[in-house]
Amino acid sequence: MPVTRIISGVIAIVLAISVLSLGGIAFAIGIGLLAYLAQQEYFQLVQAKGIEPAIKSTMVATQLLLLCALLAPKFVSVAFPIAGAAIFCYLLFQPKLASIADMSTSILGLFYGGLLPSYWIRLRVELDLNTPIEVASNIPLTGLVDARAATLLTPGLLTTLLAFCCIWAADIGAYFFGKSFGKTRLSAVSPKKTVEGAVFGILSSTLVGAIGAFGLNWAMWLPLGLIFGLIIGIASLVGDLTESLMKRDAGVKDSGQLIPGHGGILDRTDSYIFTAPLVYYFITLILPLFTPTL
Numbered sequence: 001m002p003v004t005r006i007i008s009g010v011i012a013i014v015l016a017i018s019v020l021s022l023g024g025i026a027f028a029i030g031i032g033l034l035a036y037l038a039q040q041e042y043f044q045l046v047q048a049k050g051i052e053p054a055i056k057s058t059m060v061a062t063q064l065l066l067l068c069a070l071l072a073p074k075f076v077s078v079a080f081p082i083a084g085a086a087i088f089c090y091l092l093f094q095p096k097l098a099s100i101a102d103m104s105t106s107i108l109g110l111f112y113g114g115l116l117p118s119y120w121i122r123l124r125v126e127l128d129l130n131t132p133i134e135v136a137s138n139i140p141l142t143g144l145v146d147a148r149a150a151t152l153l154t155p156g157l158l159t160t161l162l163a164f165c166c167i168w169a170a171d172i173g174a175y176f177f178g179k180s181f182g183k184t185r186l187s188a189v190s191p192k193k194t195v196e197g198a199v200f201g202i203l204s205s206t207l208v209g210a211i212g213a214f215g216l217n218w219a220m221w222l223p224l225g226l227i228f229g230l231i232i233g234i235a236s237l238v239g240d241l242t243e244s245l246m247k248r249d250a251g252v253k254d255s256g257q258l259i260p261g262h263g264g265i266l267d268r269t270d271s272y273i274f275t276a277p278l279v280y281y282f283i284t285l286i287l288p289l290f291t292p293t294l
Contacts, residue, residue: 012268013168020160023128028070028121032063037265039113045250046105052098053106057090062114069118073126080115112273119276120160123283127156162212163279166232167271169208174201174237190244198237205233219290228282235278236271243270 019030039062043055061083068079087106091098178197186193209229213221243266247253 016164017161020124020164021157023124023157025070027124028066031117031121032066034265034269035062035066035113035117038269039109041264041266042109042113045246045252048250048252051101051105053102053109054087054090057087058106058109061087061110065114066118066121069121070125073122076118076122083110116273116276119280120272123280124156124160127159127283128154158216159283162216163232163275165212166205166208166229167236167275170201170205170233170236171271173204174198187241189241189248201237202230202233205229205236218287219292224287224290231278231282232275235275239270239272239274243267
């Protein structure tokens with residue numbers, strides 16, 4: 001593995017953990033910045049196909065959607081169709097008649113680069129709002145941190161961090177195992193990806209999910225943790241292949257060159273996009289069904 005790729009990856013993980021730990025506005029700003037840069041790369045791929053989407057209005061609508069996820073999470077599902085309608089209104093009154101492709105790629109940009117990432121903000125914010133802070137103090141941290149520091153480990157932080165760790169495990173496991181033992185090509189969409197690497201990546205995510213569920217003291221931690229990690233492993237792979245499909249259609253190798261050794265922002269965040277809503281609904285809908293009430 002190139003040294004620049006390792007260094008860039010370590011720096012990215014450190015920055016992610018730092019912003020995640022801050023939570024609130026800082027975390028929302030971090031997601032907003034990533035969404036802005038990722039959408040720029042997405043629209044460059046779209047324009048390479050000769051399509052003219054509503055770039056500026058979509059990117060503004062995206063930032064407003066992410067702000068809504070921070071300030072009024074439950075209204076995101078309302079804000080999304082309103083934002084979509086506003087984008088269509090913009091396209092309707094352009095001098096050049098918009099095509100179906102122009103409209104479709106604009107809404108896809110809002111969905112892919114705005115709505116889906118907004119679930120990370122919702123997860124980080126809503127869990128801390130709806131879960132008593134005292135929950136964090138029950139986590140076994142003997143010899144590591146004092147009681148005061150333990151209160152910083154909120155449910156929103158710990159759950160989101162576990163999801164991120166599953167994604168990292170899937171990416172790292174698939175890369176190294178695929179490089180060393182991969183022989184069977186997974187898909188024509190991404191010729192370098194192998195079945196062996198994909199399977200090991202998913203298994204790595206599943207294992208981390210189970211370990212994390214045990215550490216967070218989930219009820220029925222083993223089956224729920226395994227399912228949690230499995231969902232993330234599969235969703236991160238789908239996100240990766242989806243971005244590869246867009247790049248192949250646009251005829252480019254990387255979505256950008258912002259991150260040395262990795263390519264663009266989309267190349268490094270594609271695993272997080274489809275994962276976000278699945279993690280959110282697993283934690284908010286599935287997990288409570290197995291959590292005993294007092």
